[in-house]
């Protein structure tokens with residue numbers, strides 16, 4: 001199974017092998033053994049699915065301490081720009097971001113290790129976003145960072161962010177310098 005490294009250690013792109021025939025296509029969306037061989041040992045315990053309309057921006061989210069979550073994210077309908085920010089204390093790439101277009105068409109997945117803040121922007125009319133997590137949702141342990149933190153400087157695929165649609169929670173998130181650590 002093809003895995004690609006990103007400039008941030010541990011953050012990996014997975015491009016599944018797609019088998020096409022007269023019926024349509026088939027691919028393995030996740031194979032624990034293949035992921036382990038690629039160094040991804042996460043034991044996933046929760047699957048989430050979200051539907052959003054164009055311009056919806058969810059993030060940047062994480063859970064603190066022992067509640068941190070690794071995520072394996074993909075799009076099953078439409079297209080998003082997906083972003084992960086390294087917030088691992090002591091990491092040489094602390095505060096750096098990586099973005100990638102994920103779509104139902106390109107079938108790419110991003111593996112986001114624990115210790116990252118994660119978010120995505122919907123580029124298509126609607127999008128279905130699907131992700132596996134290696135730790136359970138813990139409402140009281142959520143943290144967030146502003147999607148437009150100037151110190152991080154994410155380029156959201158050139159999107160006009162004045163028309164971004166955010167949850168009330170995401171409108172009042174702090175910048176990285178003031179983010180929740182425990």
Ligand SMILES: Cc1cn([C@H]2C[C@H](O)[C@@H](COP(=O)(O)OP(=O)(O)O[C@H]3O[C@@H](C)C(=O)[C@@H](O)[C@H]3O)O2)c(=O)[nH]c1=O
Pocket residue numbers: 048050058059060061062118119120137167169
């Ligand atoms: C994330 C989550 C939310 N919920 C509930 C809480 C709330 O009532 C409703 C919507 O939650 P939110 O507004 O936090 O959903 P959302 O903004 O989509 O949150 C997600 O954003 C992306 C970027 C991530 O990386 C995820 O980890 C998660 O934080 O769903 C669960 O029951 N379980 C969960 O795992």
